[in-house]
Amino acid sequence: MKGQRLGWAPYALLLPSLVFLAVFFAAPMVQAFGLAFQNDAGNWSLESWRTMFADAQFREALVTTLILIVILIPVQFVLAMAMALVINARLKWSGLWLYIYAIPLGISELAAGIIWFAIFTQQGWLNSILEGLGILDRPYIFLNYQNPAWLISAVVLAEAWRATSIIMIILVAGLQGIPRDFFEAADVFGATSWQKVRRVILPMLRPSVQVALILRTILAFQAFAVVIALAGGGLTVLSSEAYRWYSDYRDSHVAAAYAGFILMLSVVSTILFLWLLPVREEQQG
Amino acid sequence: MAEIRLQGITKIFDKKVRAVDEVDLTIADREFMVLLGPSGCGKTTLMRMIAGLEYPEHGRVSIGNRDVTDLPPRRRDISMVFQSYAVFPHLTVFDNVAFGLRMKNIAKAEIKRRVEGAAELVQLGPYLERYPAQLSGGQRQRVAVARAIVMEPAVLLMDEPLSNLDALLRLNFRAELKRLVGELKTTTIYVTHDQVEAMSLGDRIAVMREGRIVQCGTPMEIYDRPANRFVGGFIGSPPMNFLSGRIERSNGHLQVGLGDQMLTVPATLGGRTAGEVLVGIRAENIEAEAAPAEGAIAARTEVVEPLGSHLLVTAAVGDQKLKIQARTDFPARPDAPLWLRPEPDKLRWFDPESGQEIDAR
Ligand SMILES: Nc1ncnc2c1ncn2[C@@H]1O[C@H](COP(=O)(O)OP(=O)(O)O)[C@@H](O)[C@H]1O
Ligand SMILES: [Mg+2]
Numbered sequence: 001m002k003g004q005r006l007g008w009a010p011y012a013l014l015l016p017s018l019v020f021l022a023v024f025f026a027a028p029m030v031q032a033f034g035l036a037f038q039n040d041a042g043n044w045s046l047e048s049w050r051t052m053f054a055d056a057q058f059r060e061a062l063v064t065t066l067i068l069i070v071i072l073i074p075v076q077f078v079l080a081m082a083m084a085l086v087i088n089a090r091l092k093w094s095g096l097w098l099y100i101y102a103i104p105l106g107i108s109e110l111a112a113g114i115i116w117f118a119i120f121t122q123q124g125w126l127n128s129i130l131e132g133l134g135i136l137d138r139p140y141i142f143l144n145y146q147n148p149a150w151l152i153s154a155v156v157l158a159e160a161w162r163a164t165s166i167i168m169i170i171l172v173a174g175l176q177g178i179p180r181d182f183f184e185a186a187d188v189f190g191a192t193s194w195q196k197v198r199r200v201i202l203p204m205l206r207p208s209v210q211v212a213l214i215l216r217t218i219l220a221f222q223a224f225a226v227v228i229a230l231a232g233g234g235l236t237v238l239s240s241e242a243y244r245w246y247s248d249y250r251d252s253h254v255a256a257a258y259a260g261f262i263l264m265l266s267v268v269s270t271i272l273f274l275w276l277l278p279v280r281e282e283q284q285g
Numbered sequence: 286m287a288e289i290r291l292q293g294i295t296k297i298f299d300k301k302v303r304a305v306d307e308v309d310l311t312i313a314d315r316e317f318m319v320l321l322g323p324s325g326c327g328k329t330t331l332m333r334m335i336a337g338l339e340y341p342e343h344g345r346v347s348i349g350n351r352d353v354t355d356l357p358p359r360r361r362d363i364s365m366v367f368q369s370y371a372v373f374p375h376l377t378v379f380d381n382v383a384f385g386l387r388m389k390n391i392a393k394a395e396i397k398r399r400v401e402g403a404a405e406l407v408q409l410g411p412y413l414e415r416y417p418a419q420l421s422g423g424q425r426q427r428v429a430v431a432r433a434i435v436m437e438p439a440v441l442l443m444d445e446p447l448s449n450l451d452a453l454l455r456l457n458f459r460a461e462l463k464r465l466v467g468e469l470k471t472t473t474i475y476v477t478h479d480q481v482e483a484m485s486l487g488d489r490i491a492v493m494r495e496g497r498i499v500q501c502g503t504p505m506e507i508y509d510r511p512a513n514r515f516v517g518g519f520i521g522s523p524p525m526n527f528l529s530g531r532i533e534r535s536n537g538h539l540q541v542g543l544g545d546q547m548l549t550v551p552a553t554l555g556g557r558t559a560g561e562v563l564v565g566i567r568a569e570n571i572e573a574e575a576a577p578a579e580g581a582i583a584a585r586t587e588v589v590e591p592l593g594s595h596l597l598v599t600a601a602v603g604d605q606k607l608k609i610q611a612r613t614d615f616p617a618r619p620d621a622p623l624w625l626r627p628e629p630d631k632l633r634w635f636d637p638e639s640g641q642e643i644d645a646r
Contacts, residue, residue, distance in 0.1 A: 188365045
């Protein structure tokens with residue numbers, strides 16, 4: 001296509017999605033920022049931000065969100081990489097594995113939360129199994145308000161189960177774009193499996209890794225339904241604070257400030273990943 | 286010392302494609318062996334089984350008296366130049382060439398010395414800090430060669446290393462590669478579908494067809510005495526001429542009739558005294574005459590192609606076509622008659638059914 005004159009055609013093709021983005025994403029976002037920087041009287045002010053930072057729950061929500069991300073991202077990334085490598089090895093049945101791995105993608109966030117709630121609750125599957133095996137003599141209350149470690153673990157498990165396949169699919173797509181000759185060259189020149197992953201696959205997969213990390217981190221900052229379903233009010237994250245301020249306190253200004261804060265964190269983390277994993281043109285095939 | 290011995294190697298894909306079929310081949314230490322054959326005949330598959338990238342259905346591979354059939358590539362002491370080069374795009378030329386040495390935990394100073402040495406051999410010295418995307422196709426090919434030879438392997442494998450280069454580069458690299466491998470004295474297997482490359486590089490050539498080796502010998506043997514019609518037609522440009530004839534006996538002597546003309550033949554034709562036979566003769570072994578001559582075959586000129594060094598003349602004997610190499614001063618004109626005198630000791634005889642050579646010596 002190089003050098004060919006395309007005229008207005010590309011812009012016409014882009015137009016529908018641009019309109020869609022403008023109406024359903026850009027406009028509400030501008031409005032939300034407007035709300036966050038105004039007070040009830042409609043004057044420009046930083047009042048809602050001050051309220052947010054001063055709120056007792058803010059610190060807790062931020063810390064919990066960050067803990068979730070710090071645990072989730074590496075765990076999910078390693079899992080997704082392993083799954084992607086299994087699929088790319090083209091062993092028998094590896095096509096089937098792709099479908100099995102992808103099942104959670106078809107389940108909504110809230111439904112996933114409820115499935116895991118059904119596992120961890122007092123009369124849930126986990127307790128039934130442990131009792132059946134004689135390991136417990138009466139149900140253990142995993143999802144206990146007094147025990148945030150269990151709550152966080154349950155949320156991590158549920159989130160990992162739900163969203164690892166998104167990362168995996170991005171990585172599989174990336175892996176399949178790498179000609180097999182490179183992996184075979186690594187084999188011939190003496191790389192062990194681990195060296196092959198470390199020295200050839202990961203560097204060549206860098207663009208996909210970057211996309212997957214950015215996407216997953218942004219989604220993790222927005223984690224909401226799974227947390228609510230599993231922990232109720234026992235665990236709070238940034239987006240559940242936004243929800244609480246909006247629905248319980250009817251304060252859309254502070255809720256908007258939370259939303260703006262999440263957006264800023266997402267932007268910062270994206271920039272961080274772009275900076276930590278630069279994809280340089282001359283290093284791509 | 287790395288002699289390669291293949292015994293009964295067979296590879297079947299998808300339960301039915303016999304990509305490599307019962308191949309037996311022994312490659313001597315330090316020998317340059319070319320696997321030659323048309324596309325899809327199983328050359329790459331055979332080489333990949335020697336490398337350990339493909340596992341044979343049955344048969345054994347041994348390198349230097351060590352059975353390596355069940356070993357992974359990295360434990361076979363081999364290096365390979367891939368057809369696609371497979372030069373790592375995220376590594377500089379230096380790091381690409383050093384890749385295999387680093388995997389072996391060789392000391393830094395020695396890596397530097399060996400990488401620089403190999404780069405010098407393939408004239409990549411000034412480009413060590415570049416990334417592959419900043420190199421031309423020819424330079425990338427050199428990186429692939431340097432990465433392979435720097436390992437000082439027991440066996441060097443090359444899969445059509447020149448096929449992605451343009452014609453002029455290919456000609457230059459061919460000579461360069463020959464010099465390089467000659468200096469290294471490594472046992473080498475070289476895959477190509479280009480018969481000129483095979484002739485120019487190989488100590489021996491194994492000609493493959495449909496998964497089997499149909500003939501293995503020095504380039505001159507294969508050129509001069511093709512084991513069957515396929516080899517004669519595949520090697521040489523133009524390919525060997527084949528004419529069908531009839532064995533006849535007249536006053537105690539064997540003759541072969543081409544239409545209504547007679548060709549004198551060796552005393553025996555592998556014991557045959559009657560029936561059809563296929564005559565093979567190369568274009569340069571036929572002398573063309575502009576006037577009738579004793580024992581020459583009458584033919585008609587069809588096409589004349591001046592190729593600078595000689596004329597390539599397509600002629601018809603009866604309704605059979607053949608190509609003749611004539612001197613540039615030969616007065617060839619389309620439709621003009623001409624007379625052909627094949628060199629008797631260059632005539633080859635083939636069974637018309639099986640296509641196999643009949644030993645008439
Ligand atoms: N991985 C594979 N799966 C199925 N068939 C294959 C595979 N690799 C090669 N083949 C088949 O085996 C035959 C030989 O292929 P190949 O060794 O690549 O031939 P060459 O290198 O001589 O062109 C071909 O018919 C090809 O289609
Ligand atoms: Mg091939």
